[in-house]
Amino acid sequence: MDGLKLSHDRIRNVHLLGIGGSGMSGLAALLSELGFEVSGCDMAHSYYMEKLLARRVDCVLGHDPAHLDRYSPDLLVYSSAIPDHNEELIEAGRRGISIARRAEVLSALFNERFGVGIAGTHGKTTTSSMAALILDRAGLKPTVAIGGEICDIGANARLGAGLPMVAELDESDGSFELFRTNVAVVTNVDWDHVDHYKSRQEVEWAFTRFLKNRKKDSSVVICGEDLGAARLIELNRADGGAASYTTYGWGSGWDWGAFDVDHIPGGGVSFGVLHHGKVKGSITLKVSGDHNVLNALAACAASSCMNVPFETASDALKAFKGAKRRLQYMGSVGEIDLYDDYGHHPREVAATLRAVHSVFPGRRIVTLFQPHRFTRTAALYRDFAEVLTQADRLFLVPIYGADEVPIPGVCSDLIARTMIEKGARQVTLCNDLAEAVERIGAEARRADLVLTLGAGNVNAACEQLMSRLEQQESVANAMACSA
Numbered sequence: 001m002d003g004l005k006l007s008h009d010r011i012r013n014v015h016l017l018g019i020g021g022s023g024m025s026g027l028a029a030l031l032s033e034l035g036f037e038v039s040g041c042d043m044a045h046s047y048y049m050e051k052l053l054a055r056r057v058d059c060v061l062g063h064d065p066a067h068l069d070r071y072s073p074d075l076l077v078y079s080s081a082i083p084d085h086n087e088e089l090i091e092a093g094r095r096g097i098s099i100a101r102r103a104e105v106l107s108a109l110f111n112e113r114f115g116v117g118i119a120g121t122h123g124k125t126t127t128s129s130m131a132a133l134i135l136d137r138a139g140l141k142p143t144v145a146i147g148g149e150i151c152d153i154g155a156n157a158r159l160g161a162g163l164p165m166v167a168e169l170d171e172s173d174g175s176f177e178l179f180r181t182n183v184a185v186v187t188n189v190d191w192d193h194v195d196h197y198k199s200r201q202e203v204e205w206a207f208t209r210f211l212k213n214r215k216k217d218s219s220v221v222i223c224g225e226d227l228g229a230a231r232l233i234e235l236n237r238a239d240g241g242a243a244s245y246t247t248y249g250w251g252s253g254w255d256w257g258a259f260d261v262d263h264i265p266g267g268g269v270s271f272g273v274l275h276h277g278k279v280k281g282s283i284t285l286k287v288s289g290d291h292n293v294l295n296a297l298a299a300c301a302a303s304s305c306m307n308v309p310f311e312t313a314s315d316a317l318k319a320f321k322g323a324k325r326r327l328q329y330m331g332s333v334g335e336i337d338l339y340d341d342y343g344h345h346p347r348e349v350a351a352t353l354r355a356v357h358s359v360f361p362g363r364r365i366v367t368l369f370q371p372h373r374f375t376r377t378a379a380l381y382r383d384f385a386e387v388l389t390q391a392d393r394l395f396l397v398p399i400y401g402a403d404e405v406p407i408p409g410v411c412s413d414l415i416a417r418t419m420i421e422k423g424a425r426q427v428t429l430c431n432d433l434a435e436a437v438e439r440i441g442a443e444a445r446r447a448d449l450v451l452t453l454g455a456g457n458v459n460a461a462c463e464q465l466m467s468r469l470e471q472q473e474s475v476a477n478a479m480a481c482s483a
Contacts, residue, residue: 004100004108006034011074011098013037015067017088018079018102019059020046022147023170026157027077027106030145032057033159034109039071041088051155065091073097077105080173081403103175106145106167111180113143113165116302119176119210120187120229121203122348123295126287127187128168129323130299130316135164137316138308142166148342149324164306172196174206181214183305185221185298189228192345195375195404204228208235219305221298225249246305248297252277256301258293263358267329269293273300273310283314287322289355327352330462333469335446340462344372344455346383353390356451363449367391368436368461370454371399374407377414385418391451393443394419394427395436400456433461441468 014031018024019040025048032038032055039058042049049059060067065088068076076092076099092099110117116135118128125148135142141162147170149156169176172193189207191200211220211232223229224247233245248256257274264270270284271293283296300313322328325342332338337360343352349369356365369388371377377384377399388394396412416429430436444450452462 004104006031006036006105006108008035011036013039013071013073014075014077015071015073016040016077016079016102017063017082017086018042019052019057020044020049021079021081022048022149022156024077024079024102025049025052026145026147026155027102028052028057029055029155029157030109030143030159031105037071039067039073041067048156063088068092068095068097075100075105077102080175083403101175103170103173103178107175107178107180109143110145110165110167114163114306115179115181115215116142116164116166116183116185116306117169117176117179117181118167118185118187118298118302119169119171119207120185120223121171121190121192122345122351123187123291123298124168124170125323125342126292126326127185127295127298128166130296130320131185131302132166133320134299134303134308134313134316135162135166135306136160137319138303138306138312140164140306140308146323148326169210171203171206171210177206177210177213179210179213181218183219183221183302184211184214185302186211186229186232187223187295187298188226188347189232190345190347191379192376194379195373200228204231204235207232211236219246219302220244221246221248221301221305223248223294223298224254225294246301248294248301256297256304258297261290261293263288265359265361267359269359273297273314275304275310280310281314283317285317286320288327288359289351290358291351291355325459327355331466333466334473336444336448336450336469338450338452338462338466338469340452340459342455343453344376346380346387349384349453350387350390352451352453353387356449357390360449363447364392364445365390366393366395366440366444366448366450368395368397368440368450368452368458368465370397370433370452370456370458371412371415372455373402374399374404374410377412378407378410381410381414382418384415385422385424388415388427389419389422389424392426394424395440396427396429397433397436397458397461398431400454400458402456433458433464437461437464437468440465441472444469 020042142164143160247254
């Protein structure tokens with residue numbers, strides 16, 4: 001649907017298929033705030049649906065053509081998780097109802113505003129959240145659309161009164177090429193979403209097209225430390241492009257650089273900031289890890305393109321609470337701390353484990369990892385096996401397939417066997433999340449840090465494990481009192 005216009009004259013009722021997902025729920029919230037009558041459905045209830053119901057957005061379970069009679073949509077929007085054979089989607093087409101992908105609708109909103117688009121294989125959610133908070137603290141009142149919940153605002157989307165719009169742009173299906181940015185950020189470029197991109201080169205080409213599609217007199221912020229992202233600059237120059245780029249990374253070799261990085265025991269990181277080789281100031285973050293230092297630099301560089309003073313950015317980042325499921329502290333039981341993280345690519349897993357070790361030196365890291373998607377596991381299981389050796393104790397559960405059909409022979413055991421063949425002895429393969437909770441609960445000891453890791457439903461195990469450990473603690477305390 002090229003040139004989609006969200007006119008109230010033409011569109012009043014909007015119905016979303018897959019409304020319970022993080023991206024679709026955010027779009028639903030924005031459309032509701034814009035005055036459209038919004039409804040939606042999904043196969044399973046979700047946390048995000050609870051948020052929408054509180055906004056009086058009607059959400060129902062299941063997909064059924066009868067929804068079209070119930071809501072009489074002028075526009076039906078579907079997520080990338082909805083298959084072409086979905087009966088509600090097919091019936092909408094038969095009736096002549098306008099149909100659009102999520103990215104088509106979101107880009108229609110974005111392209112009419114001063115668009116700050118955050119792209120990259122990793123770090124998009126956190127960098128977008130940081131940039132949105134900075135612009136908000138600068139009084140620019142941005143509209144926000146992010147793929148994860150921002151702890152600072154308690155939502156994944158918000159309609160702002162100002163001109164800017166900060167959006168996390170998803171490359172997984174190539175739809176980020178629909179967005180025309182005023183400020184484009186590329187955090188990194190890795191080979192992921194192997195069901196869509198058959199090679200690293202295809203990923204690089206997609207990002208190159210994304211950057212070429214930006215608006216006139218726009219800015220590009222790019223991580224010079226990342227080989228994939230730096231490659232985009234080479235590809236642009238080879239193609240005759242003359243765009244200038246704002247780079248960021250470690251030290252004085254980039255436009256924005258971090259130095260004197262200090263990982264704070266127990267959580268957080270502080271570092272000095274260089275701009276064109278001169279000391280600009282310092283930043284202290286509550287969130288941890290080298291990857292968040294780079295995310296913060298990206299957000300500073302992007303806001304600088306909009307003339308936001310560094311001091312405003314630094315103050316905003318000092319208050320930044322992080323994004324949901326990004327090394328999120330879930331609680332403590334006794335002396336055992338529990339954290340949850342969305343990492344589902346080898347590079348993300350490695351960054352998370354390094355961050356945990358840097359701020360909790362000497363503690364045993366007990367990790368429950370749930371691989372995400374059969375295609376990703378098939379392509380990258382050796383890389384997963386290598387980075388997961390950073391866990392002091394590892395529990396693996398079956399692959400969360402999302403919308404994929406299982407691939408014969410592709411299972412979590414591929415990772416486990418590869419680790420064992422290389423001499424690892426700290427890995428245990430579990431049949432399901434329930435078994436993993438039981439095993440970790442039985443084995444966990446004081447001063448352990450337990451980390452649930454993955455993009456599926458492994459965070460549910462974190463909550464179950466919390467309850468299990470609390471029960472054990474209660475029993476132990478009762479026995480100690482009666483002794």
